[in-house]
Amino acid sequence: xxxxxxxxxxxxxxxxxxxxxxxxxxxxxxxxxxxxxxxxxxxxxxxxxxxxxxxxxxxxxxxxxxxxxxxxxxxxxxxxxxxxxxxxxxxxxxxxxxxxxxxxxxxxxxxxxxxxxxxxxxxxxxxxxxxxxxxxxxxxxxxxxxxxxxxxxxxxxxxxxxxxxxxxxxxxxxxxxxxxxxxxxxxxxxxxxxxxxxxxxxxxxxxxxxxxxxxxxxxxxxxxxxxxxxxxxxxxxxxxxxxxxxxxxxxxxxxxxxxxxxxxxxxxxxxxxxxxxxxxxxxxxxxxxxxxxxxxxxxxxxxxxxxxxxxxxxxxxxxxxxxxxxxxxxxxxxxxxxxxxxxxxxxxxxxxxxxxxxxxxxxxxxxxxxxxxxxxxxxxxxxxxxxxxxxxxxxxxxxxxxxxxxxxxxxxxxxxxxxxxxxxx
Ligand SMILES: NC(=O)C1=CN([C@@H]2O[C@H](COP(=O)(O)OP(=O)(O)OC[C@H]3O[C@@H](n4cnc5c(N)ncnc54)[C@H](OP(=O)(O)O)[C@@H]3O)[C@@H](O)[C@H]2O)C=CC1
Numbered sequence: 001x002x003x004x005x006x007x008x009x010x011x012x013x014x015x016x017x018x019x020x021x022x023x024x025x026x027x028x029x030x031x032x033x034x035x036x037x038x039x040x041x042x043x044x045x046x047x048x049x050x051x052x053x054x055x056x057x058x059x060x061x062x063x064x065x066x067x068x069x070x071x072x073x074x075x076x077x078x079x080x081x082x083x084x085x086x087x088x089x090x091x092x093x094x095x096x097x098x099x100x101x102x103x104x105x106x107x108x109x110x111x112x113x114x115x116x117x118x119x120x121x122x123x124x125x126x127x128x129x130x131x132x133x134x135x136x137x138x139x140x141x142x143x144x145x146x147x148x149x150x151x152x153x154x155x156x157x158x159x160x161x162x163x164x165x166x167x168x169x170x171x172x173x174x175x176x177x178x179x180x181x182x183x184x185x186x187x188x189x190x191x192x193x194x195x196x197x198x199x200x201x202x203x204x205x206x207x208x209x210x211x212x213x214x215x216x217x218x219x220x221x222x223x224x225x226x227x228x229x230x231x232x233x234x235x236x237x238x239x240x241x242x243x244x245x246x247x248x249x250x251x252x253x254x255x256x257x258x259x260x261x262x263x264x265x266x267x268x269x270x271x272x273x274x275x276x277x278x279x280x281x282x283x284x285x286x287x288x289x290x291x292x293x294x295x296x297x298x299x300x301x302x303x304x305x306x307x308x309x310x311x312x313x314x315x316x317x318x319x320x321x322x323x324x325x326x327x328x329x330x331x332x333x334x335x336x337x338x339x340x341x342x343x344x345x346x347x348x349x350x351x352x353x354x355x356x357x358x359x360x361x362x363x364x365x366x367x368x369x370x371x372x373x374x375x376x377x378x379x380x381x382x383x384x385x386x387x388x389x390x391x392x393x394x395x396x397x398x399x400x401x402x403x404x405x406x407x408x409x410x411x412x413x414x415x416x417x418x419x420x421x422x423x424x425x
Contacts, residue, residue: 005192005193005194006194006196007192007194007196007197008196009196009199009200011196012194012196012197012199012200013200013203015190015191015192015197015200016155016190016197016200016201016203016204016207016208017200017204017207019155019185019188019190020128020155020204020207020208021207022185022188023128023153023154023155023185023186023188023207023208024127024128024153024207025183025185026153026182026183026184026185026186027125027127027128027151027152027153027186029182029183029186030125030148030151030152030153030182030183030186031104031124031125031127031151033151033182035102035104037180037181037182038098038102038148038149038151038180038182039098039099039149040098040180041148041176041177041179041180041182041186042094042095042097042098042145042148042149042176043094043095043098043176044175044176044177044179044180045094045141045145045172045173045175045176045177046091046092046094046095046098046176047091047176048172048175048176049087049090049091049094049141049169049172050087050088050091052168052172053084053087055168056082056087056165056168056169056172057082057083057084057087059164059165059167059168060080060081060082060137060164060165060168062164063080063135063137063161063162063163063164063165064077064080064081066161067080067161070161072161073322073323075264075265075322075323076135076161076265076322078263078265079134079135079136079265080135080136080137080161080162080165082137082138082165086138089138090137090138090141090142090169091141093138093141093142093145093390094141094145094173096389096390097142097145097146097149097389097390097407098145098149099389100149100389100406100407101407102149102151102407103123103150103407103408103410103411104123104124104125104150104151104411105122105123105124106122106123107120107121107122107123108120108121108122108123108413109121115422116419116420116422117417117418117419117422118417118418118419119415119416119417119418120415120416120417120418121413121414121415121416122413122414122415122416123408123411123412123413124151124411124412124413124414125150125151125152125410125411125412126150126152126209126210126410126411126412127152127153127209127210128152128153128154128155128207128208128209129147129152129153129154129155129208129209129210129211129212129410130154130155130157130201130204130208130210130211130212130229131143131147131154131155131156131157131211131212131214131392132157132198132201132211132212132213132214132215132219133156133157133158133159133212133214133215133234133393134158134159134214134215134216135158135159135160135161135162136158136159136162137158137162137165137166137169139158139214139393140156140158140162140165140166140169140170140173140189141169141173142390142391142392143156143212143392144156144170144173144187145173145390146390146391146392146406146407146410147187147392147410148177148182148186148187149407150407150408150410150411151411152410153183153185153186153187153188154186154187154188155188155190155201155208156170156187156188156189156190157189157190157197157198157201158189160193163193166189167189170187170189173187174186174187174188195222198222199222199226201229202222202223202226202227202228202229203226203228203229204228204229205228205229208229209229209230210229210230210231210232211223211227211229211230211231211232212231212232212233212234212392212393212405213231213233213234213235214234214235214392214393215234215235215236216235216236216320217236219235220233220235220236231397232395232397232399232400232401232405232409233395233396233397234392234393234394234395234396234405235346235348235396235397236267236320236346236348236396237266237267237268237269237271237320237346237348237349237378237381237394237396238271238272238318238319238320238344238345238346238348239259239268239269239270239271239272239345239346239348239349239350239351239378239381240270240271240272240273240274240337240340240341240344240345240350240351240378241255241256241259241260241270241272241273241274241350241351241353241377241378242274242275242276242331242334242337242341242350242351242352242353242363243256243273243274243275243276243279243282243285243353243354244276244279244333244334244337244352244353244354244355244356244359244360244363245276245277245278245279245280245333245354245356246354246355246356246359247276247279247353247354247355248353248355249281249284249285251353251375252279252281252285252353253284253285253288255351255353255375255376255377256270256273256285256288256289256353257288257289257292258377258379259351259377259378259379260273260289260294260324260326261289261292261293261294261324262377262379263379264321264322264323264324265322265323266379267320267348267381267393267394268348268349268378268379268380268381268382268394269322269378269379270326270351270377270378270379271319271320271321271326271327272316272317272326272327272328272329272340272344273285273286273289273326273327273328273329274328274329274330274331274336274337274340274341275302275305275328275329275330275331276330276331276332276333276336276337277301277330277331277332277333277336278333282302282305282330283305283306285305286298286302286305286306286308286309286328287306289326290306290308290309293324294324294325294326295310295324295325295326296308296309296310296325296326296327296328297309297310297311297312297313297316297325297326297327297328298310298311298312298327298328298329298330299311299312299328299329299330301330302328302329302330305328309328312327312328312329317329317340317343317344318344320346333359334352334359334362334363337352337363338362338363338366338367341367341369342367342368345367345369346396347368347369347370347396347398348369348370348371348381348394348396349369349370349371349372349373349378349381349394350367350369350371350372350373350378351372351373351374351375351376351377351378352364352372352373352374352375353374353375354374354375360374360375370394370395370396370402370403371394371402371403371404381394381403381404382394382404383404383405383406386403386404388404388406388407389406389407390406391404391405391406392405392406392409392410393405395409400412
């Protein structure tokens, strides 16, 4: 699928310009496509994924071999790897999206003015959505499917380590879409791993309506510097679990171990444990993590709790490890936790574990993150777990949609004004 490298800026602009124009044409068709047709496209794609499981898994094996050779971490390889069961999960997710309620045309609200004008807000697709994401092949299917079902055309740019898997999955999706009589260009995959194409996508004003960047610090910096297209940021998860003085001991241990270690490579994993200075079971809490194989780095007060905690540096409070490593800080009550989170969180997901309702209410009200939780694991940060069927990812920005983004988050609305001849005085 790769074009010759390196791409000049002009080559990249020409490539994205052409893809963007084709996407725009496809988006016009999709905006009016019947729900049944979109669902048929996704069910057809799911069937093709199953039919083509052997070539898709061998494409994935090629990606995995390159990952091994390049020394990719175990957590990153876990995200990249497919097997029969995971591929079945990808196909089933397409069918699940096909069964979701179509948001397009839905009535958001309606009111009648004293002059008799009827004002309605009706859901419409965003248009052309550019999605830049990590080396996780299932996202190719999930993102393409959600964009399509919400009536949008998608231009996908997956992580370079997953290029063979992505190309194989994308081909099944495009064939399924075409097989249902919808434009093949509805979901396009950028055919190069050259990052010049990411720059061109970020500059594609007028061709791309919104960019969803899913990724970490390198991507954040580039998006902040270069984006000319509106951005729905899906960025890193520097997430906190705060154990309040009133927390139940066994609940706190179970939640914290799960939040940190269930899958260390997902963006909803906890990276920093905050312990209330007056919580009486701090030593048992950190021991539960250390015994489960987690490396702990703490401030001086935390280090007193367990000899296995080494000294944290300032950098640790701003680090997303995506690994079995956790920073631990002792804080003074809810105020201390809120202050630490305000200074170091990435506004993704933060949780309080507490029996005290007033403490929890303050945390839920005052922590400014897309998802705030009470007595639950931060690993629940997931569209499927929220009952949305699937997700593009977790929006960490402030506008339009926050937290798990699925069909509704991929739409906007327009006003329909119904008169009976009114003129404005
Ligand atoms: N909020 C959310 O929903 C999600 C957030 N994440 C976050 O993603 C990060 C982990 O994934 P990781 O694989 O490290 O992600 P990266 O940020 O390294 O990569 C993500 C995508 O961005 C591209 N990219 C990265 N840097 C640049 C750049 N400077 N210029 C152009 N393109 C760039 C990558 O391309 P290339 O292949 O060329 O490297 C890849 O396609 C974590 O921080 C995690 O929290 C992950 C999933 C969901």
